Amino acid sequence: MESILRDAMKETGLFDTVEVEHTDDPDQLVVALCQFRPNLTEDQIALTIEHVWDGTIRYPFWEAHSTRVDDGHVEFEGATREGPVGRYVTFHLVAQRSQVPSQRGPQY
DSSP: OHHHHHHHHHHTSOEEEEEEEEOSOTTOSEEEEEEEOTTSOHHHHHHHHHHHIIIIISOSSEEEEEEEEETTEEEEEEEEESSSSSOEEEEEEEEEEOOOOOOOOOOO
16 A cells, blocks of 8 residues: 555655655554645645545545645545455545745855
């Protein structure tokens, strides 16, 4: 799941960095931190993350997710099950706006 999420997020072309890891915490087995381009809105990023979730990540049997949109970042939490007695996986993804590099003043 780590590599599937990492590849799917990179393929969107909207993120400057994508870091994905796994944990032993059953409430957040897969965690991700992404930085999105400064010219994009938080709503665009939230829709993209939900599209990746629905189209690539979630299992078809069952899923639940929530998305929180704030100024400068989007937080996504999701859980999905493969079947009634099959595997499950939980996700916690935070996407933050990339910082715009400051412009240098004139050099004297």
